[in-house]
Amino acid sequence: MKSYEVNFDGLVGPTHNYGGLSYGNVASQSNSQQSSNPKEAALQGLAKMKALMDMGFQQGVLAPQERPDVAALRRLGFSGTDAQVIERAAKEAMPLLVASCSASSMWVANAATVSPSADTADGRVHFTAANLNCKFHRSIEHPTTSRVLGAMFANQQHFAHHAALPAVAQFGDEGAANHTRFCREYGEAGVEFFVFGRSAFDNRFPAPQKYPARQTLEASQAVARLHGLRDEGVVYAQQNPNVIDQGVFHNDVIAVGNGEVLFYHEDAFLETDKMLAELQGKLAKVGGNFQSVCVPRSAVTVDDAVRSYLFNSQLLSRPDGSMLLIVPQECQANERVWAYLQSLTSSGGLIREVKVFDLKQSMQNGGGPACLRLRVALNETELAAVNPGVIMTAPLYGSLTAWVEKHYRDRLSETDLADPQLLLECRTALDELTQILKLGAVYPFQIN
Template sequence: NCKFHRSIEHPTTSRVLAAMFANERHFAHHPALPAVAQFGDEGAANHTRFCRDYGEPGVEFFVYGRSAFDSRYPAPQKYPARQTLEASQAVARLHGLSDDGVVYAQQNPAVIDQGVFHNDVIAVGNAEVLFHHQDAFLDSDAVLGQLQAKLASKGGHFQAIAVPRAAVTVEDAVRSYLFNSQLLSRNDGSMLLVVPEECRNNERVWAYLGQLTAQGGPVKEVKVFDLKQSMQNGGGPACLRLRVALQESELAAVNPGVIMSAPLYATLLQWVDKHYRDRLVEADLADPQLLLECRTALDELTQILQLGSVYPFQRQP
């Protein structure tokens, strides 16, 4: 509800997810929250799950920017806070989460006003590790203490890596998208941080990352990728961060048409070559033929992925 493109995407996205994870023995899909400002919800961009192992009980970490109903919570003055406490609580409640496995934290309003519109622009977590900026949260000590205590009750050992503002400013973090990264577990138990090229181009950020991998903590390696097109559209590696951890029986219950394989990859390349225009100008947006091309391409794609009729034009009588 805070952004128009968000408000219109969830019906189709819901049908896609339902077609991918259709086996009700293993999967449940919840409808979107009411589309009102009080339940502003930006999903995985403001949520992290900490655990000792992906298949074990863990702690769900919800970060919000404001409270819809309680004026005692401070709010940003320049930019909107797109995630509410009430939305986070509603998601936890609808998912049947227990209080001993949930931590709520308010994002620092001052960093929102510096362009940190989502928590994933100022923090990233994986397994037992939270990599975050010193100024990411209000009352950081209390937040980190709750995460440590609740993860310990699940048998885990919480580790927080706070990036000091003296080394990397909030402006540096926003410009480089240092925290809009992927934090991945390696087979040896250490972690790999996947960052965009902009991190290497920022002198202070790159110097800090060199120190990070040398200091003997959980992050042992940094990989850099050129994601210029994605970055210019407002997204870095974090846009691929939403992960669904599956056991073998659960993976077997996923729609096989969406599982990447060499043959599927080759088919998708052919689909792109067939349907993508090599140029698009403003006048094309008024051409009905473009609409027909898009619908033809999407109809063929849903058949390739065995999704059925998920787009509105496919469902019209």
């Protein structure tokens, strides 16, 4: 039976703005308060989806969330009509309004952790929505994320969904941004690689001193248990706390894996040699040949990696066994990074080609190509059981492009977030989107 890795990209929402909400994310903070272009952001993301589809890769779409999140503001004490809630929040606590308007759900690498059926005890694909409790603006996402994923992967024979972990610091979970899977073939048993920034209960593990470590070891272990993963099919590794303090807020900013290959920076992990040996040994037991590509700090510094998002790239397998790297334009603009990539692809190694995409609107808010997609390994039976409305096709691309052109603003500043009309625009757009994607009622305004 054939198997695939399907990339489900997040569709950028109508309230895409530069609120500077993510402490520890250098791009998010450095571009704070600039005017954004939601329409351009959404079209850039759709263009990437269409291009990968045209290259022969399986591609899907994950819907954005309702913003501003008026319900979240009500829980914080703002009352009245929806318009009055927004007006009061803008007047009394503008940072809370900005947080409630965040379009950060576009980075669906944080939506959930996904384990394919070949790895799980019950032979189903398992999803655990990430609690994202390190940041308020992201912690409000998981209820809608769970409903959207449930509408996309509804067949209980093939798919199992778990609620987010307890929303406390000890179980901080950032989803697939700190999770990678290695395998010989997508439909075969593999090794799931969980990367954590700190331990909540074991002080033997060092922690960063400047920026928060968002993923805990305990959260990763809990997800592995929920998914029914075998001990011999799991490897845990700690992210280097020094690189977290340099702006590497998720592992996918410093490493990316696919198939049997890990592409990583020399300074990405602690106890790197031990971790590589464990990955190699465990993958060999299921017939795989683990390989790694280490980028030396002498060629690309951590600062270069953070500014260019070299590792927040998509590493994709091509039919001939070689790999393609999807990178943002910022890699081409960085002299050292681009020189390294030219050397890498001309060396005849595993990664043979690099394709560059303009994702400036997302990049300026701290998310690159890998942030924008959630990877789901599916066999052909499971793929047939996915809601067909969310699988990218040429007609769907046309419909979504027209939808964006119809509903999205081409400029959004902080003061615009206080406009109650923006909420109405967002709800109108999302109501139409659920019909396009055949999701049913997944948003609070459709349910309540």
